[in-house]
Amino acid sequence: MLLAIDAGNTNLVFALVDHERQIRARWRIATDPRRTADQYAVWLHQLLELEGFTRDDVDAVIIGTVVPRALHNLQVLSSKYFHREALVAGQGSAAWPIRLDVDEPENVGADRALNVIAAHAKYPGDLVVIDFGTATTLEVVDYSGAYKGGIIAPGINLSLDALVGAAAKLPRIAIEAPESRSVIGRTTNSQMLSGIYWGYVAMIEGLLARVKAEIGRPVTVVATGGLAVLFNRHTDAFDALEPDLTIQGLALLHQQVTQKA
Numbered sequence: 001m002l003l004a005i006d007a008g009n010t011n012l013v014f015a016l017v018d019h020e021r022q023i024r025a026r027w028r029i030a031t032d033p034r035r036t037a038d039q040y041a042v043w044l045h046q047l048l049e050l051e052g053f054t055r056d057d058v059d060a061v062i063i064g065t066v067v068p069r070a071l072h073n074l075q076v077l078s079s080k081y082f083h084r085e086a087l088v089a090g091q092g093s094a095a096w097p098i099r100l101d102v103d104e105p106e107n108v109g110a111d112r113a114l115n116v117i118a119a120h121a122k123y124p125g126d127l128v129v130i131d132f133g134t135a136t137t138l139e140v141v142d143y144s145g146a147y148k149g150g151i152i153a154p155g156i157n158l159s160l161d162a163l164v165g166a167a168a169k170l171p172r173i174a175i176e177a178p179e180s181r182s183v184i185g186r187t188t189n190s191q192m193l194s195g196i197y198w199g200y201v202a203m204i205e206g207l208l209a210r211v212k213a214e215i216g217r218p219v220t221v222v223a224t225g226g227l228a229v230l231f232n233r234h235t236d237a238f239d240a241l242e243p244d245l246t247i248q249g250l251a252l253l254h255q256q257v258t259q260k261a
Contacts, residue, residue: 003058003082004250005074007031007065008111009134010157013247014044016053021251023244025051033069037076044077058082062254064089064110064246087257089114089250094257099146112139113147114249119222120145121252123240126217128208130238131245132225134158136200138207140215151207156200156227163192177233201235208237 001024006013008031015026027047029035048054061078063086065071071088078086087094089110098117100108115129116139127141135158138151154162156175164172173192183198185191212219223231223238224245232238242248 001053001057001059002251002254003061003078004247004254005061005063005065005086006111006114006246006250007063007067007070007074009066012070014047015244015247015250016048016051016057017247017251021248021255023247025053026244026247031067031070033067033073035070035073037073037080040073040077041081044081055082058084060084060254060258061086062089062094062250063087064114064250066109066111087254089253093260094253097253097256099144101142101146102149108147111246112137112150114246114253115139115224116141116145116147116249117252118245118249119242122242122248123220123222126215126219128211128219128221129245130204130208130221130223130225130228132156132223132227132231136204138211140211143217151211153203153207156196159200160196163196175227175230177230181234197231197234201231201237204231205235205237 002017004015004017010031011028012031013026013028016024018024061082061084063074075086078084090096090113096113115131119127119129120141125143129139131137134155136153136155140148140150142148164170173189178193178197183194185194208221220239221237222240222242224242228241232241
């Protein structure tokens with residue numbers, strides 16, 4: 001099986017993917033570039049056993065990362081404990097198989113490119129991929145699979161952190177879908193939730209309307225990231241939810257590389 005590793009700014013996701021690209025298990029850990037290969041190995045060994053797997057079940061490793069400092073220890077993890085040289089998404093034999101039709105293609109984050117690869121493989125036509133992560137990103141993909149550009153906005157947790165950090169009397173609240181569709185809060189907490197939640201819904205709906213008008217053709221909107229389900233409760237902006245899109249992109253990229261070999 002393939003061990004796919006998605007190293008994001010906030011979390012690292014490890015997933016076991018079988019040869020039919022089905023995810024058999026997944027685990028999440030906070031991103032810390034100081035974490036060593038040995039620490040990863042102890043943690044992963046226990047989780048593999050809990051799911052009924054061993055290290056011997058892993059016959060390939062691929063890493064996608066937007067945290068350069070985390071890459072070395074993940075590569076050591078692969079070579080030392082799984083005895084495999086890890087593919088690195090976007091590098092070497094795992095170079096991007098899509099056209100990055102933007103002014104600075106070298107600066108496109110691995111997670112964004114992987115989302116484009118996976119979404120284009122699953123959905124025909126023009127696409128917008130929304131990823132609710134540390135940042136909220138929108139990727140525009142044309143019918144040929146080329147990445148045409150996108151939008152980067154602060155993630156909802158970053159926005160909440162900034163609000164609470166700058167206003168001494170405002171409490172930290174949980175981000176959740178409001179029970180009511182009313183945007184008028186009656187308490188400080190409900191007013192904050194309204195501003196954060198409905199503010200993000202309005203931002204997404206507004207940006208999508210502008211992007212669709214600019215594209216001028218029918219567009220499929222694919223949402224991913226942990227908070228996509230939360231927002232989907234109160235908007236019809238998304239045509240599809242794909243919570244594991246980045247992992248799917250890693251698995252597809254690995255498959256394409258091995259088929260070329």
